[in-house]
Amino acid sequence: MTVTAHTGAALALGDDALVLSHRLGEWAGHAPVLEEEVALANIALDLLGQARVLLSMAGDEDELAYLREERAFRNLQLVEQPGGDFAHTIARQLYFSTYQRLLYTQLAAQEGAFAGLAAKAVKEVAYHQDHAEQWTLRLGDGTAQSHERMRRACEALWRFTGEMFQPIEGVEVDWAGLQTAWLESVSDTLRRATLEVPEGPRSGAWAAGAGRQGLHTEPFGRMLAEMQHLHRSHPGASW
Amino acid sequence: MAPAAAHRTASVDGAVPEADTAVYEAVFNAAVAADERIEPRDWMPDAYRSTLVRQIAQHAHSEIIGMQPEANWISRAPSLRRKAILMAKVQDEAGHGLYLYSAVETLGVSREELLDKLHTGRQKYSSIFNYPTLTWADVGAIGWLVDGAAITNQVPLCRCSYGPYARAMVRVCKEESFHQRQGYELLLALSQGTPEQHAMAQDAVDRWWWPSLMMFGPPDDESAHSAQSMAWKIKRHSNDELRQRFIDICVPQAKSLNLTLPDPDLRWNEERGHYDFGPIDWAEFREVIKGNGPCNEQRISQRRKAHDEGAWVREAAAAYAAKHNGATGAAVEPSADTADMNGKA
Numbered sequence: 001m002t003v004t005a006h007t008g009a010a011l012a013l014g015d016d017a018l019v020l021s022h023r024l025g026e027w028a029g030h031a032p033v034l035e036e037e038v039a040l041a042n043i044a045l046d047l048l049g050q051a052r053v054l055l056s057m058a059g060d061e062d063e064l065a066y067l068r069e070e071r072a073f074r075n076l077q078l079v080e081q082p083g084g085d086f087a088h089t090i091a092r093q094l095y096f097s098t099y100q101r102l103l104y105t106q107l108a109a110q111e112g113a114f115a116g117l118a119a120k121a122v123k124e125v126a127y128h129q130d131h132a133e134q135w136t137l138r139l140g141d142g143t144a145q146s147h148e149r150m151r152r153a154c155e156a157l158w159r160f161t162g163e164m165f166q167p168i169e170g171v172e173v174d175w176a177g178l179q180t181a182w183l184e185s186v187s188d189t190l191r192r193a194t195l196e197v198p199e200g201p202r203s204g205a206w207a208a209g210a211g212r213q214g215l216h217t218e219p220f221g222r223m224l225a226e227m228q229h230l231h232r233s234h235p236g237a238s239w
Numbered sequence: 240m241a242p243a244a245a246h247r248t249a250s251v252d253g254a255v256p257e258a259d260t261a262v263y264e265a266v267f268n269a270a271v272a273a274d275e276r277i278e279p280r281d282w283m284p285d286a287y288r289s290t291l292v293r294q295i296a297q298h299a300h301s302e303i304i305g306m307q308p309e310a311n312w313i314s315r316a317p318s319l320r321r322k323a324i325l326m327a328k329v330q331d332e333a334g335h336g337l338y339l340y341s342a343v344e345t346l347g348v349s350r351e352e353l354l355d356k357l358h359t360g361r362q363k364y365s366s367i368f369n370y371p372t373l374t375w376a377d378v379g380a381i382g383w384l385v386d387g388a389a390i391t392n393q394v395p396l397c398r399c400s401y402g403p404y405a406r407a408m409v410r411v412c413k414e415e416s417f418h419q420r421q422g423y424e425l426l427l428a429l430s431q432g433t434p435e436q437h438a439m440a441q442d443a444v445d446r447w448w449w450p451s452l453m454m455f456g457p458p459d460d461e462s463a464h465s466a467q468s469m470a471w472k473i474k475r476h477s478n479d480e481l482r483q484r485f486i487d488i489c490v491p492q493a494k495s496l497n498l499t500l501p502d503p504d505l506r507w508n509e510e511r512g513h514y515d516f517g518p519i520d521w522a523e524f525r526e527v528i529k530g531n532g533p534c535n536e537q538r539i540s541q542r543r544k545a546h547d548e549g550a551w552v553r554e555a556a557a558a559y560a561a562k563h564n565g566a567t568g569a570a571v572e573p574s575a576d577t578a579d580m581n582g583k584a
Contacts, residue, residue, distance in 0.1 A: 018319075025322075028310035028329045029541065032549020033556075034303070034337055041330035048323050055319075062318050086552050141562065142555025149551070230317045230375055237433050239318040239375075239425075 006113060007058040008074070009170030012212055013114070014054030015075035018065055019220075020096060021047035022227055023083055032086055039131055043093070046124040053117050066231035070214070070221045077211040078160035080220040087139055087146070087153035093132035095157060098185050099164045099178075100125040106173040114171070133189045140193025147194065154190065155198045162203025163211055271472050276402035279345035287471055290464065291401050292346050293362070294473065296353045299339035301365035302332045303357075304538050308372040309381060317375055324421055325378060331414045338410060342403040358543045366524060367454050369532030376429055376436075376443035382422010383496075384444070384451040384489070390415050391485045392455065395475035404473075423492065430497050437497075444493070445501040452516075453524045455482040486514050 024044035031037040055061040079096060083089050104125055107118035139150040165179040187197045210216075231239075263282040270277060277283055306329050313329065316322035340350040356362040367385050372378065393415065396408040429440035456462055456478040468474040476484075486505075493500050504517035526532065 022314065025313045025326055028313055028326070029306045030545045030548075032545070032552035034333055034340075036549075036552075037306070037333035038330055038337070041326055041333065045323060045326050045330065048319065048326065052319050052323070065319055066317075086549065138556045138559040139552070142558045143551070145551050146555030146558075226314050230315050234317070234433065234435060237317075237436055239321055239428055239432075 005170035009114070009168050010054045010057040011064070012074040012168045013171070014051050014058065014064075015073050016079050016096070016100075017047040017054065018051035019073070019075045019223070020079035020092075021045075021051060022223065023079065023081075023092075024089070026083055027089065036086075040089075043128050043131065046121075046128065050117065050121050050124070057113070062231065066228045070216055070224055072214055073216065073220070073224075074212050074214060075216075076160065076163055077217050077220075078157065078164065080211070080216060080223065081157060081160065082219050082223075084153065084156075085149060086135075087149040088156065090132055090135040090139060091150065091153035091157050093128065094136050094154075094186065094189065095161050095164075097125050097128040097132050098182055098189075101129050102178050102181050102185070103171075103173060106178070107171070110172070112172060136189050136195075137193045140190070140195040150193070151195055154195060155200065158198035158200050158202060162201070163209050166209035166212055168212065271400050274398075274400075274472070276405065277400050278402045286467070287473075288346055290468060290471070290473065291404065292343055292348055294468075295339055295343040295346075295404055296348070296356070297363050297365075299336050299343060299353070300357045300362060301368065302336035302339060304364040304368045304542060306332045307538055307541060308368055308370070308534075309378060311372045312375060312378050315375070316378075321425065324425075328382075328418050328421070331418065335411045335414070338407040342407040345403045354546065358539070358546060360530065360539065363528065364538075365454060366527045366532065367450050368538060369527050369534045370447070370450050371534050373446070374439050374443060376426065376439040377447065379422045379425035379429060379440065380443035380447040382418050382420075383426055383492070384422075384447050385454070386415050386419040386422060387489065388451045388454040388485055390419055391481050391488070395481075396473075398472075398475060400472035423496070426496055426498070440496075441498050444498050448501050449519065449523075450527075452482055452486070452519055453527075455479070455485065457521065457524070483513050486516055490514050 021044045024040050024047070027040045027044075028037065031040055051065075052061050055064045058064060076096075078092060081088070081092060101122060104118040104122040107114045108122050109115075136150065139146040141147070161182075164182070165175050167175045190197050264284060267277070267281070267283060267287075270281075277287075309325060309332075310329050313322065313325055316325050340353065343353065344350060353362065357364065367388075372381070390412060393408050393412050397405055397412060399405040399408065426440050426444070429436040431437075456465075459465060459477045459479045462478050465474060465477060469477070490500065490505065490507075502517045504515060506515055508515045527535070530536075
C-alpha cells in the first residue's frame with residue numbers, strides 16, 4: 001500500500017477509532033453497573049463504525065486492521081493505553097472525545113475528504129464527550145476514594161495528550177487553535193469536578209507524535225496479538 | 240364493570256381483609272381465564288407474585304451472565320463487521336437485562352437485592368451459560384441454537400398473563416430473532432468457507448446441541464413449577480412441547496447449513512409428525528444446575544468481581560447525586576402523583 005497524505009490521514013484517524021473501540025470492548029461483562037455496559041459498548045460501536053469508514057478510505061478495512069504489524073499503526077498512544085480502572089477509562093475518554101469533537105467539528109465545516117464522515121461522527125462524539133464529562137464530575141466530586149482515583153488517572157494519562165496536536169499530514173485544521181480549545185474545555189471540566197489540571201509535561205520527547213509515526217507503548221503489541229490472531233490463523237478465509 | 244376487569248379495583252400491599260381474599264382470588268382467576276393482563280397494582284396471589292419474581296429475575300440474570308461467553312470473543316472477532324455485530328449483540332443483552340429488572344421491580348423487589356441473590360447463588364441463571372466458548376464458531380452456534388431455543392421459549396411469554404413481563408418479552412424477542420439470524424449467517428459463512436472453518440462450525444454445533452435442548456428445562460413429569468405456571472398462564476406450553484418444536488425447526492436448518500446434529504437417533508416420525516430424538520443426559524443437566532458445570536465458578540466470580548470492583552463507582556455516583564441534587568434540579572422525592580399511585584398517600 002502506498003501511503004499518500006490522504007490514506008495516511010485516514011489511517012491515523014481510523015486507527016484512533018479502531019484501537020479505542022477495541023479497548024472499550026474489553027469492558028463488556030466487566031462494567032461497574034449495567035447501564036455502563038450499555039454505554040461503553042455503545043461508544044465502542046460508534047468508534048468501530050467510524051474506523052470502518054476511515055480504514056475503507058485507505059484500503060480494505062480487514063487487511064488494514066488485521067494484517068498490519070504494530071509499527072504500521074498510526075493511532076495515538078493515548079487510545080492504546082489499557083483500561084485500568086474505571087477512572088482511567090473515563091480520563092482516556094475525556095481527553096480523546098474532547099479532541100475528537102473539536103477536530104471533527106472543524107473537519108465537518110470544510111469541504112475536504114473527511115467532511116462527510118466528520119459530519120456524522122461529530123454527533124456521536126458530542127455524546128461521548130458528554131458521557132465522559134458527566135462521569136468525570138461524578139468521580140472527581142463523588143467520594144474521597146473516587147476523587148483520588150480520578151486524580152491519579154488524569155495525571156497518568158496527561159503525558160499522552162500532547163501528541164494529539166501534532167499536525168497530521170492531509171488534515172487541514174487549525175492545530176494550535178484545537179489545542180487551545182481542548183485545554184480550555186478539559187480544564188473547565190476538571191475544575192468543575194474539583195480536580196486540578198495536571199502539571200506534568202504533555203509532550204515529552206517520546207510521546208510527542210510518536211504514535212502517529214508507528215512508535216507505540218508496550219501493551220499495544222499484546223493487544224494486536226489478541227485482536228489479530230484468529231484472522232491471521234486462517235489466511236485468505238472470509239468470515 | 241365487567242367481572243373480569245374488577246381485579247383492577249383491588250389494592251396491593253396485602254392490605255386485604257382476610258375474608259375478602261377469596262373474593263379477590265376469584266376475580267384474579269376470572270381475569271386470567273379471560274386472558275386479561277395482570278398489572279402491577281392489581282391484587283395477585285402471593286405465590287403468583289413469587290413465581291414471577293423468581294422467573295423474571297432469573298431471566299434477567301441469564302441476560303447478564305449470558306454476556307460473558309460471547310464477550311469472550313469480542314477482542315478476537317475475525318473481521319470488523321463481525322466484531323460490530325457481536326458488540327451490538329452483547330449490548331442488546333445488557334439492555335434486555337435492564338428491561339427485565341424493570342419488569343421484576345414492578346412486583347416490589349429491587350434490582351440490588353436480586354443481584355445480591357445472583358451473586359450469592361440464591362437465584363439461578365440459565366444453565367447454558369455455564370458452557371465455554373472455545374472457538375469463534377461458538378459465537379455462531381450460540382446465536383443459532385441458544386438464541387433459537389430462547390426465542391422458542393420466549394415468544395409464548397409475549398402472551399404471558401403478567402403485563403410488564405409480556406411487554407418486555409415483545410421487545411426482547413424482536414432483538415433475539417435478529418441475533419438468531421446473525422448466528423445462523425455466521426455459521427453459514429464458516430460452513431461454506433475453508434475445510435478448517437467448516438470443521439470449526441461442526442465442532443461448535445456438536446458441543447452446543449445438547450446443552451441447547453436442556454434450556455427447555457426438565458421433562459414435563461419432573462418439572463416442579465409447570466402445572467401451576469400453566470394454570471396462571473405464565474407458561475403457555477410445556478417444556479417437552481417447546482423442546483420438540485425447537486428440534487423440528489432445527490433439523491432442516493442444520494441441513495441447509497450443511498452441518499449435522501450430534502444425535503444418531505434423530506429421525507422423522509411420520510406417525511407423530513415430529514422428529515424423534517435420543518435421550519438427554521439429565522444427570523449432566525442436574526450437575527450444571529447444582530453449580531458443577533464447566534464455567535459456573537468462573538461466570539459467577541467474574542460477575543461478583545465486576546460488581547465489587549464497581550462499588551466505588553456506584554458510591555461516587557450516589558455521593559455526587561446527594562451533593563448536587565438541588566443544583567441539577569433532579570427530583571428525588573416522589574411527586575404527589577407517584578405517591579398516590581403507590582396507594583400510600
